[in-house]
Amino acid sequence: MAIWDPSNETMPRSRLADLQNERLVAVVKRVYDKVPFYRDRFTSAGLTPSDIKSVADLQKIPFTTKEDFRSQYPFGLLAVPKRDVVRIHCSSGTTGKPTVVGYTRKDLDTWSGLVARFLAAAGVTADDTAQIAFGYGLFTGGFGLHYGLEKIGATIVPASSGFTERQLRLMCDFGVTVLICTPSYALYLGEAAVNMGLQEQLKLRVGCFGAEPWTDLMRESIEAKLGILATDNYGLSEVIGPGVAGECTERRGHHIFEDHFIAEIIDPETGQVLGEGQTGELVLTSLTKEALPVLRYRTRDLTALHSEPCACGRTFVRMDRVHARSDDMLIIRGVNVFPSQIETALLEVEGTEPHYQIIVDRAGGMDILTIEVEVNPELFRDEMKAMVALEEALLNRLTNTIGMRPKLRLVEPKSIARSEGKAKRVIDKRKQ
Amino acid sequence: MQVPQISVFLENKVGRMAEVTEVLAANEINIIALSVADTSEFGILRLIVNKPEVAYEKLKGEGFTVMTNFVVAVEVDDTPGGLARILRTLTDASLNVEYMYAFVERSTGRAALIFRFDKEGEAIKVLQAAGVNILQKVDIFQN
Numbered sequence: 001m002a003i004w005d006p007s008n009e010t011m012p013r014s015r016l017a018d019l020q021n022e023r024l025v026a027v028v029k030r031v032y033d034k035v036p037f038y039r040d041r042f043t044s045a046g047l048t049p050s051d052i053k054s055v056a057d058l059q060k061i062p063f064t065t066k067e068d069f070r071s072q073y074p075f076g077l078l079a080v081p082k083r084d085v086v087r088i089h090c091s092s093g094t095t096g097k098p099t100v101v102g103y104t105r106k107d108l109d110t111w112s113g114l115v116a117r118f119l120a121a122a123g124v125t126a127d128d129t130a131q132i133a134f135g136y137g138l139f140t141g142g143f144g145l146h147y148g149l150e151k152i153g154a155t156i157v158p159a160s161s162g163f164t165e166r167q168l169r170l171m172c173d174f175g176v177t178v179l180i181c182t183p184s185y186a187l188y189l190g191e192a193a194v195n196m197g198l199q200e201q202l203k204l205r206v207g208c209f210g211a212e213p214w215t216d217l218m219r220e221s222i223e224a225k226l227g228i229l230a231t232d233n234y235g236l237s238e239v240i241g242p243g244v245a246g247e248c249t250e251r252r253g254h255h256i257f258e259d260h261f262i263a264e265i266i267d268p269e270t271g272q273v274l275g276e277g278q279t280g281e282l283v284l285t286s287l288t289k290e291a292l293p294v295l296r297y298r299t300r301d302l303t304a305l306h307s308e309p310c311a312c313g314r315t316f317v318r319m320d321r322v323h324a325r326s327d328d329m330l331i332i333r334g335v336n337v338f339p340s341q342i343e344t345a346l347l348e349v350e351g352t353e354p355h356y357q358i359i360v361d362r363a364g365g366m367d368i369l370t371i372e373v374e375v376n377p378e379l380f381r382d383e384m385k386a387m388v389a390l391e392e393a394l395l396n397r398l399t400n401t402i403g404m405r406p407k408l409r410l411v412e413p414k415s416i417a418r419s420e421g422k423a424k425r426v427i428d429k430r431k432q
Numbered sequence: 433m434q435v436p437q438i439s440v441f442l443e444n445k446v447g448r449m450a451e452v453t454e455v456l457a458a459n460e461i462n463i464i465a466l467s468v469a470d471t472s473e474f475g476i477l478r479l480i481v482n483k484p485e486v487a488y489e490k491l492k493g494e495g496f497t498v499m500t501n502f503v504v505a506v507e508v509d510d511t512p513g514g515l516a517r518i519l520r521t522l523t524d525a526s527l528n529v530e531y532m533y534a535f536v537e538r539s540t541g542r543a544a545l546i547f548r549f550d551k552e553g554e555a556i557k558v559l560q561a562a563g564v565n566i567l568q569k570v571d572i573f574q575n
Contacts, residue, residue, distance in 0.1 A: 375441050375474075380497045382439035382478060383530050383548065384469040410474050412443050413497055 004120035004152075005113065008259050009314045016315065019259055021054040023287035028052045028061070031293055034079040037072055038295065055262060059273055063283065064297045066091075069099035069238060078102055080291050090138040091237045098138070101237050102291040108147065110288055111240050114257055115148020118246020121255070121312070122208050122231040126153030130178035131171055133185060134211070135161040140241030141211050145180045148243065154178065161185070164192050172201040179207045183214035183222060183230070190225025204228045210235065210242050213301075213322045215340055217347035232321050238297055239284050245319055250311050253318030260288045263317065264296070265305055268326040279304045281326050282319065300325045330360055330428065332367045337402050339425045342371060345401035349393050355413075361429040369406040371398060374413045434502035435567070436484040437546070440477040441497035444470060452477060455494050461487050465535035465546055478533070480505075480546060504556060507565040508534075508543040515545070521562040527555045537567070 003009050011019070029049040031038040041062050042048060051060060069077065069091075078085065086105050090098035103111065124130065130149050134141035136158065149156050157174055159167055161181075167189060170176065179186060186209055193199050207222065207230040214232070222230045233246035234254050244261055245254035256263045261284050265274045268281040282299045301322040310318060324338040331337075339358055346356055355374040360367060373394060381387055391408055399405045442448045449468075456463060456479075465480040481487045484500060491498045508514045522529065530548040537544045544567060549555040559566060 375497050377497055377499060380439070380441050380499055382437065382476060382499060382501055384471075384476060385530070387474075387476065388471070410441075410443075412441060412448075412495075414495055 002120050002123075002125070003313065004117045006313075009117065009255070009257075009316065011259065011315055013315055016258055017055070020262055020287065023259075024055055024058065024262065024285065025049075025052060027285075027287055027289075027293050028295065031079055031295060035077060037068065037076055058262065058264070058285065058296065061296050063271065064294050066099055066238070066298075066300070070097045073097045074100040075102070077292050077294075079293055080104055085291050087143075088138075089140045089143070089237050089241065099238055101140075101241075104290040107240075107290050110260065111144060111243055112147035112151045114240065114243030114260065115144055116151040117257060118231075118233045118243065118254075119145075119148055119152050119154075119208060121246050121248040121314075122206055122233075123229070123249055124149070124152055124154055124178050124206060124208065128152075128177045128206070129155040129157060129174055130180055131157040131159050131167065131174075131176045133159050133161055133167055133179065133181035133189070139211075140235070140237045141180075141182075144235070144241040144243060145208070149178075149180075164189060165196070168193055168196060168198050168202075171204065172198055175203045177203055177205050179204055179226065179228065181207075181209060182211050183209040183218055183232075184212060186222045186226065186230070187218060190222055194225055199225070199227065202227065207231065208233055208246075213324055213328070213340055215323060215344050215347070217344055221347070234301075234319070234322060236299055236301075239286055239294060239299070240289060244284065247321075248310065248312040248314060252310060253306055253320055255310070255312075255314045255316040255318055256305075258316045261286055263305060263319065265303070266298075268300075268302075276307060277304050279320070282322075300327045302326055328426070330358070330369075330426065332360060332369050333404060335402070335404050337369070337404075341401050342398065343425075345397045346371075346373060346394065349390075349397050356425070358426045359429065360427070367430070369404065370409060371406050372409045372411045375410045376413055434552070435480060435505045435546070436500055437503045437548075438479045438481060438484055438487050438491070439499050439501070440479070440491060442475045442477055444473055444475060449477065451494075452491065452496065455490050455496075456481065456487060459483070459486055459490050461490075465533060465544075467531070467533035467546075469531065478531075478546075480535070502552075504547045504549065504552065504559075505567040506545050506547065506559060507537065507540075507567055508545055510541075510543045514543065518545070518559070518562075518564055521558060521564070522555065525554070525558045527551055527558060 032042055032049045045062050084104050085102040087103040089101050132145050136142035157170055159170055186207055204226050205228055207228045210233040219230050231247045233242050235242035235244040245256040247254050264283040265280040266283050267274055274280045282301045282303050284297050285295050286293045302324045303319045303322050306318045323340040329336055329338055357372045359370040395408050440452055462482045467478050469476045488498055488500050528550050530550055532545055532547050534545050
């Protein structure tokens with residue numbers, strides 16, 4: 001597949017190291033001069049910009065967190081005068097104040113170029129017609145993909161989110177070849193296409209999905225239902241939005257666009273930097289953002305980095321697809337449980353689509369984990385013994401996967417709310 | 433020989449059974465027989481109705497998980513030992529009953545049973561050989 005920006009994406013590692021060093025020194029100096037928040041952080045840590053001479057000194061710099069964005073709400077982290085900011089986006093966070101980010105005109109150009117990189121890596125070209133089913137608005141997904149697709153020259157169908165039947169109708173009528181949305185919505189669209197008998201009419205060939213964690217089994221299910229190659233891309237609004245990293249068609253992880261971002265993996269408990277291949281929390285430093293650069297931003301996303309060369313020719317390090325977030329981790333009776341483990345377990349029991357919800361509650365000082373699974377027509381039998389056997393199969397699989405026996409409830413279809421944005425898989429009543 | 437049965441998956445929550453029967457009522461579907469198997473969490477409602485195809489489509493359209501399969505309906509002598517004689521016949525042939533439920537055949541006022549067998553074909557032969565009257569679809573739906 002085509003490489004959008006070959007001179008940068010295939011740059012020798014030694015030259016990349018020089019570029020990162022040079023850009024890191026510059027961005028550190030700039031935020032120290034322009035952002036009181038960073039100056040205070042450096043002062044508290046006994047640091048000055050001159051202490052940061054290369055990427056090797058990166059670990060001296062304190063982490064930046066989502067809480068810092070909240071404390072600096074709305075514009076405390078801007079490194080440019082407000083008049084130079086041409087766009088504002090916010091995180092899709094559900095708790096507390098949103099995290100606000102700004103972009104200069106040059107930032108928007110950088111961003112669309114980065115989005116174009118992962119689109120090209122997934123095989124998208126100017127010949128494609130791409131439907132964006134991400135919401136257009138404060139969320140970075142809609143506009144981020146829009147401008148990247150425009151840069152590629154694809155024909156854009158800016159459908160925005162929701163109206164599933166209309167989405168499918170437009171895809172059929174316009175011969176849409178590329179679908180842009182969250183993986184959970186892609187699965188939902190796939191189910192709707194099957195129910196509406198539209199699978200044959202769809203011309204889709206590639207999906208570029210992002211904005212939430214998903215599993216390989218979910219990917220297979222989406223690919224089967226929509227007849228596409230499903231690719232994942234990675235980003236977060238605090239760093240730039242989509243366009244931090246993306247899969248190539250080798251699908252052996254996401255290439256992180258290291259000429260613009262430095263990636264580290266840390267132990268989320270201790271903050272210690274972990275070695276290659278070890279799973280931990282991804283920490284990102286932006287090297288080229290003008291309006292709102294971040295130093296060592298803790299993403300809460302769990303992944304691992306791999307540097308062995310990729311067959312696609314890109315020299316950038318690869319990160320594993322994000323399966324879980326460190327703050328999605330549920331600690332239930334002292335056991336670490338990730339929603340993605342539960343999803344994988346359910347998918348492995350034949351015929352089960354991942355419409356499920358995880359409910360954690362506490363009664364008498366004891367955590368109770370309940371998993372609700374929707375009974376679809378493929379699972380349903382008129383004999384109670386078959387239904388009890390299904391319950392047992394699901395329970396055993398779940399128990400083996402997560403290491404404790406949850407409660408399982410079989411529920412009627414569509415009784416779990418469907419997401420047209422991000423999936424609400426977990427209800428933790430202990431926090432209410 | 434066999435009678436279509438509609439099964440509906442129901443969560444054990446208030447009003448679900450009422451909603452199913454309302455869907456049937458709105459479509460002028462008459463319930464001839466029904467049974468419910470349940471656990472503390474969910475139930476399987478099984479129905480014999482006069483318009484099974486319509487019932488299936490309408491319930492599915494309302495978002496219920498529905499399936500259709502075929503069961504065997506037999507007439508039972510409404511005298512002491514009537515059911516025992518049928519069950520003995522099945523037991524002697526080592527045939528297992530998955531579930532069964534009873535209803536009254538309106539035209540004759542006689543008792544009848546719905547059977548779900550795991551070896552259905554064999555069960556029908558054994559019952560016929562024993563002189564048990566197996567109700568045809570039409571027998572039931574004429575009521």
